[in-house]
Amino acid sequence: ERSSIPIRLGSVARIEESRGPAEIRRIHSQRAAIVSANLSGRDLGSVSEEINRELDELRLQAGDAVSMGLGGQNDELQASYTSLGFALVLAIILVYLVMASQFESLVHPFIVMFTVPLGVIGVIFALYLTGTTISVMVLLGTIILVGIVVNNAILLVDYTNQLRQSGLARREALVQAGVVRLRPILMTTLTTVLGLIPMALGWGDGAEVRTPMAIAVMGGLTFCTALTLIFVPVVYEVLDRRHYATDLVAGTPEPAAGLQLSEAERSGS
Numbered sequence: 001e002r003s004s005i006p007i008r009l010g011s012v013a014r015i016e017e018s019r020g021p022a023e024i025r026r027i028h029s030q031r032a033a034i035v036s037a038n039l040s041g042r043d044l045g046s047v048s049e050e051i052n053r054e055l056d057e058l059r060l061q062a063g064d065a066v067s068m069g070l071g072g073q074n075d076e077l078q079a080s081y082t083s084l085g086f087a088l089v090l091a092i093i094l095v096y097l098v099m100a101s102q103f104e105s106l107v108h109p110f111i112v113m114f115t116v117p118l119g120v121i122g123v124i125f126a127l128y129l130t131g132t133t134i135s136v137m138v139l140l141g142t143i144i145l146v147g148i149v150v151n152n153a154i155l156l157v158d159y160t161n162q163l164r165q166s167g168l169a170r171r172e173a174l175v176q177a178g179v180v181r182l183r184p185i186l187m188t189t190l191t192t193v194l195g196l197i198p199m200a201l202g203w204g205d206g207a208e209v210r211t212p213m214a215i216a217v218m219g220g221l222t223f224c225t226a227l228t229l230i231f232v233p234v235v236y237e238v239l240d241r242r243h244y245a246t247d248l249v250a251g252t253p254e255p256a257a258g259l260q261l262s263e264a265e266r267s268g269s
Contacts, residue, residue, distance in 0.1 A: 036072070043133045048074045077136070084139040091146045092116060099154065108161070111235050112153040118227050119149040119220035126219020132212050141216030148192065148217070149224040152185045153232045160236065170240065174233040182229065189225040193218050 055068045099109035163173035199214035
């Protein structure tokens with residue numbers, strides 16, 4: 001029998017101590033290295049933009065042999081933006097459909113929906129003045145704002161239609177509706193804005209999550225209310241072409257006068 005003789009590894013190889021990975025990770029069956037970090041005093045969006053710029057430079061240096069990408073919370077943030085964008089569009093459509101069924105018109109809800117862009121502009125101004133960055137909570141506040149900012153325009157348009165049905169012309173009805181509905185519009189806006197002040201001031205635990213949403217709603221609602229009494233009547237005057245019986249009666253004197261003049265000219269001739 002052949003005896004087993006041990007052979008030392010140093011006899012056939014050169015041994016050197018070095019560092020290696022504690023574990024090997026693979027993504028899509030490819031070996032991957034993960035570099036992770038936590039945020040401190042910065043928002044995720046701006047940090048992600050800086051990291052992507054650095055990755056673009058590294059890709060030029062590494063070539064096609066190495067692929068790089070940003071994952072983790074950034075992927076979750078992008079997925080949240082996509083979902084909230086869909087929710088915002090769906091909220092606008094549902095609000096329009098509800099108003100179309102109530103007004104029994106396609107034009108009047110469209111006039112009311114013109115207040116939504118005004119609310120978005122107010123959100124942008126509020127974020128700029130307070131130094132607040134766009135986040136998931138800001139988008140949630142914008143979605144909530146879609147259902148709030150239309151209330152003032154609904155009050156104005158609905159009362160204008162009531163006045164026109166009672167006998168007033170279009171412009172007179174708009175002026176009177178603005179005067180009568182001014183107090184309810186200001187009351188509803190002030191109650192909502194004042195109720196959000198404690199949340200916007202950031203008191204208590206979790207304020208960093210609630211404050212951006214409160215700022216977005218307050219800014220959008222305030223800016224929209226300031227322009228609703230000016231913008232909505234102008235759009236109503238331009239787009240509304242519905243003729244009530246009172247409008248037809250109010251418009252008959254001019255054609256009748258022209259007809260009488262033509263008959264007088266005939267008799268004179």
